[in-house]
Amino acid sequence: MAPEVDAYLAALPPDQREALTALRARLQSLLPDHLEVMSYAMPGFRQPGPKGKMVIGYAAFARHLGLYPHSGTVIPQIDCTPFKTSKSGVLFTPDQPLPDFLLKAILATRQAEIAAGYGRKA
Template identity: 35%
Template sequence: MTPMGDVTDYLATLDGPEHDAVAHVLDRARALVPDVEEGRSYGMPALRYRGSPLLSVMVTKQHLGLYPFSPAVLEDLADHLAGFRTTKGSVSFQPGAPLPDDVVDAIVRARVAEIDARQK
């Protein structure tokens, strides 16, 4: 059984604009995928879908990071991510310059499709 509360517990440690920005991304993901569960992946609190990590959103010293656990998803959506710093596995953003909702939605939908395809 996946431990419950990892994401909720992490969110409770944040405040101000960082809390709001992280909560907003998580709320978008939950709205698109209502049956996600909370857990951990690669040591990070993460939303999980069908037993696989869907995404994590974390505060770092210099930015907020969205981690979709899929380099392919970020490669496929590179045109949507112009203007944001990306690595092979993450997208960086600031609380005052959040990822647009359509970009978050595209990342979530692409990751869900990837998980679904792998589990068929």
């Protein structure tokens, strides 16, 4: 467990802390060999190794929570209905967490994108 992530979660209101702590545990189980880090002021997971790419991040805001695959092309490829989305993430609330199938689809799409070399210079 990353102490910075613990501190981030501890500072949240109880409902958001519980929701993101549960999401954190789900992500850890789906990405067991990945490193837990803070990136862009949000908790997340990156691939192992010194040049491991960011796979996913999550954050709390005043009126919602968000999951961000650190890519502007992942979310538009996935049907996230009924959740509100932006180009870079999917929004949810403590009362309506992301279902496993959606979380797994986002992770699989991001990991496939990384494997295909997304973001590498030619």
